[in-house]
Amino acid sequence: MTLIQVDDLKKTFFLGVFRKRVDAVKGVSFAVQSNEIFGFLGPNGSGKTTTIKMLMGLISPTSGQATLFGHPIPSVEAMKKIGFLPESPYIFPYLTPREYIEMCGRLSGLKGSALRDRTTQVMKRTGIEYAGERPVRRLSKGMGQRTALAAALVADPELLVLDEPMSGLDPIGRKEVRDIILGERREGRTVFFSTHILADAESLCDRVTILREGRAVVSGALRDLVRGDVIHTDVTLAGASEALEGQLREGGHEAQRRAGLLVLAVQGQERVNEVLLAAIQGGARVVEVTPRRETLEDLFVRRAIDA
Numbered sequence: 001m002t003l004i005q006v007d008d009l010k011k012t013f014f015l016g017v018f019r020k021r022v023d024a025v026k027g028v029s030f031a032v033q034s035n036e037i038f039g040f041l042g043p044n045g046s047g048k049t050t051t052i053k054m055l056m057g058l059i060s061p062t063s064g065q066a067t068l069f070g071h072p073i074p075s076v077e078a079m080k081k082i083g084f085l086p087e088s089p090y091i092f093p094y095l096t097p098r099e100y101i102e103m104c105g106r107l108s109g110l111k112g113s114a115l116r117d118r119t120t121q122v123m124k125r126t127g128i129e130y131a132g133e134r135p136v137r138r139l140s141k142g143m144g145q146r147t148a149l150a151a152a153l154v155a156d157p158e159l160l161v162l163d164e165p166m167s168g169l170d171p172i173g174r175k176e177v178r179d180i181i182l183g184e185r186r187e188g189r190t191v192f193f194s195t196h197i198l199a200d201a202e203s204l205c206d207r208v209t210i211l212r213e214g215r216a217v218v219s220g221a222l223r224d225l226v227r228g229d230v231i232h233t234d235v236t237l238a239g240a241s242e243a244l245e246g247q248l249r250e251g252g253h254e255a256q257r258r259a260g261l262l263v264l265a266v267q268g269q270e271r272v273n274e275v276l277l278a279a280i281q282g283g284a285r286v287v288e289v290t291p292r293r294e295t296l297e298d299l300f301v302r303r304a305i306d307a
């Protein structure tokens with residue numbers, strides 16, 4: 001089932017008294033199926049938040065169409081099934097995380113012991129239970145982020161829309177958010193999330209769309225996009241003589257001196273042995289042999305340069 005369908009969505013802003021034109025989203029299309037983790041990626045300013053705001057009905061598109069659960073946006077009906085984490089969530093500073101999350105749960109129709117139990121449950125899941133009774137204004141940015149994430153989860157939504165859910169978190173916090181996303185999918189929910197850090201998406205997503213300057217430059221199933229093929233092998237040598245370096249260069253290997261070491265980028269795995277043999281015979285010591293695989297980041301940079 002298609003939960004989010006976006007067709008050629010565009011948004012143009014006109015800024016300030018001179019109405020300076022900003023084409024924030026220049027025709028983006030994608031579809032999110034149920035029970036997948038979909039990464040909406042791209043550098044800062046590429047149009048992720050603007051697209052998400054259009055989907056959530058906070059701003060209206062300049063042109064194009066989109067549906068949520070089959071309903072054209074903006075849709076109050078669809079929003080009942082969606083948990084939304086905005087990019088910069090505002091949490092009333094005089095409430096505690098528990099009060100804030102309960103308030104969000106109450107707005108979604110939860111009450112009584114169900115509300116209390118569910119609040120405790122999502123506070124545990126997002127790791128803010130220990131600070132649940134402190135005023136939000138006394139919490140760090142990361143704790144605020146966890147509170148807002150718990151609020152997005154509280155009403156047990158079918159679809160989670162998370163705008164930069166890892167922002168403001170330390171490496172452990174980022175890993176915890178990744179685990180939460182995986183856990184939500186395991187329980188049958190669908191997760192649509194944005195991030196500007198491609199590596200955060202790589203271990204997580206079934207499918208991605210990568211935006212650049214308001215357009216999608218990469219789109220597809222992650223396992224088709226990043227196949228884990230070895231692109232080249234880095235061979236690092238210590239004590240390599242000029243003669244050896246010359247010999248390897250002549251053999252067609254790219255070589256670079258780094259901090260006294262010679263680093264070779266060997267194309268083709270079948271040539272690695274030949275390089276190692278030459279290196280040892282030439283009196284060098286092998287420090288490291290590292291196969292390099294294409295990452296989402298490499299792919300994005302390649303597509304961005306081609307574009």
Ligand SMILES: Nc1ncnc2c1ncn2[C@@H]1O[C@H](COP(=O)(O)OP(=O)(O)O)[C@@H](O)[C@H]1O
Binds near residue numbers: 022023049
């Ligand atoms: N309300 C607005 N008025 C004018 N320009 C905006 C507005 N919101 C976003 N933009 C511009 O649109 C572009 C995309 O922004 P945004 O969607 O926030 O990107 P991302 O979330 O990918 O970092 C940026 O150039 C940004 O400055």
Ligand SMILES: [Mg+2]
Binds near residue numbers: 045049050164
């Ligand atoms: Mg953003």
